[in-house]
Amino acid sequence: MACTKVTLRKKAITKGRYSLYLDFYPAIRNPATMKMTRRENLGIYIFEEPKTIMEKEYNNEILQKAEGIRAIRVQSLLNEEFDFLDKHKQKANFLDFFSGIALNKDQKWMIVNAHFSNFVKGQCRFEDVTVDLCRKFRIYLLNTKQLKHKKLRVSKNSAASYFSTFRALLKIAYRDKYIPENSNDFLEKIDIEDTKREYLTLDELKLLANTPCEIPVLKSASLFACLTGLRISDVRKLDWSEIVLASDGGYCMRIRTEKTETETTLPLSKEALELCGKPEIGEVFKGLERSMIYHSLKKWIAQAGINKKITFHCFRHTFATLQIALGTDIYTVSKMLTHKNVSTTQIYADLVSSKG
Numbered sequence: 001m002a003c004t005k006v007t008l009r010k011k012a013i014t015k016g017r018y019s020l021y022l023d024f025y026p027a028i029r030n031p032a033t034m035k036m037t038r039r040e041n042l043g044i045y046i047f048e049e050p051k052t053i054m055e056k057e058y059n060n061e062i063l064q065k066a067e068g069i070r071a072i073r074v075q076s077l078l079n080e081e082f083d084f085l086d087k088h089k090q091k092a093n094f095l096d097f098f099s100g101i102a103l104n105k106d107q108k109w110m111i112v113n114a115h116f117s118n119f120v121k122g123q124c125r126f127e128d129v130t131v132d133l134c135r136k137f138r139i140y141l142l143n144t145k146q147l148k149h150k151k152l153r154v155s156k157n158s159a160a161s162y163f164s165t166f167r168a169l170l171k172i173a174y175r176d177k178y179i180p181e182n183s184n185d186f187l188e189k190i191d192i193e194d195t196k197r198e199y200l201t202l203d204e205l206k207l208l209a210n211t212p213c214e215i216p217v218l219k220s221a222s223l224f225a226c227l228t229g230l231r232i233s234d235v236r237k238l239d240w241s242e243i244v245l246a247s248d249g250g251y252c253m254r255i256r257t258e259k260t261e262t263e264t265t266l267p268l269s270k271e272a273l274e275l276c277g278k279p280e281i282g283e284v285f286k287g288l289e290r291s292m293i294y295h296s297l298k299k300w301i302a303q304a305g306i307n308k309k310i311t312f313h314c315f316r317h318t319f320a321t322l323q324i325a326l327g328t329d330i331y332t333v334s335k336m337l338t339h340k341n342v343s344t345t346q347i348y349a350d351l352v353s354s355k356g
Helices: 053-078 087-091 094-103 107-119 131-143 156-175 202-209 216-228 232-237 270-275 295-303 314-325 330-336 342-355
Strands: 005-013 017-029 036-047 243-245 251-256 263-268
Touching (some): 005 053, 017 053, 094 107, 094 156, 107 156, 131 156, 202 216, 202 314, 216 232, 216 270, 216 295, 216 314, 314 330, 314 342, 330 342
Antiparallel strands (some): 005 017, 243 251, 251 263
16 A cells, blocks of 8 residues: 655653654655555654743744655655665764775875765765755865965866765665765756866977877877877776777777766777777776876976976877868767867867967
C-alpha cells in the first residue's frame, strides 16, 4: 500500500521543548535497514511555551522549515524515492569521498581537495555539505594563500578553476545520491579575468620540433597537442582503440573528453599520427606523467630559445590560432576544440587578427 499521508507531529522532551518528527501513514520501508517505519525524527525542536519575542520568532521559523521538509517528503514518496531515510549516507565522511574521486582525476583535484580539507579543518560529513557551506568555500578560495607558496594568494583565475572542480564534485555526489539536492543550482561560479593567452607561432613550433628533448614521450605528446588541440588530460588517457579509420581513408580519434565529458570524433593528420609511434595495445603516450609538464617542459622550451611563458595548455592555444590563421572557419575550430560556445573560440580569432 502506497504512503498517502505525511503529518508533522511533536513530542514533549526536556527543558520545556517539543521535538518535531514526521509521521508516515501507512508505514514505509527504510532502504538502509529494510525495516518498516512510520517515523522520521527531524532533529529540530520548538519551545513548548515561548516566552519572548525571540523564542516566538524561533518557533515560527523552525515550524516553517519543518513544513518545508514535510512537503519535500511528500514529493519524494510520490516519486517512490526513499533514500531520505538512509541516514548512514548523510553521516558518511565527505572528505573520504572527495579523496577517492580526486585520486582518479588530475593534480588540480588533489589541490582542491587539500584546500577544502583545510577549509573544514579536516572534518566534514555529507550532511554538512549545505549551500551555505559551499558559498563560504567560494569566499575562502578567493582569499586563501597557495598551498606551496604560503605568502602568495591564490589568483582569481585559479580560484575560479578550483571552484569549478568543486562544483563538478558536487554534481557527482548528487548523482550518486549522497546529497539530497544539486547545490550547483544555488551557487554562483567565480568569473575569470582576461589574461594573455600565450601560443607558439608556426616558426616557433618548427623550432621546438627541431630541438631535442630529454624525455622523448614529452616531446611527441607536446607536438601532438599542438596538432590536435587536446588537453593534457585527454592526451594522457588517449588509447589506441580510440584511433580508427575515417570515411575518407585517413584516421580520426573517437574520444570522450575528460573536462567537458563530450563524446566527439576528431580528425587526425598524418603528422599527428606519426607522433603516436607504432600501434600497440593500451595508452598511446605510455609513460607520460603530469610532473613532466612542469620543470622538464620549461627546460625544453628554454633550450629551443623560446622566450615565452609556455605551458602544456598553450599547445591548445597554438592549435587554435594556427587553424584560424590557415583559414579554417571558426565553427569548425570550435567543434575541434569541443567548445560549448563559439564565443569562446572567437578569442583565438581575435588573437590572430590582432597579430595580422
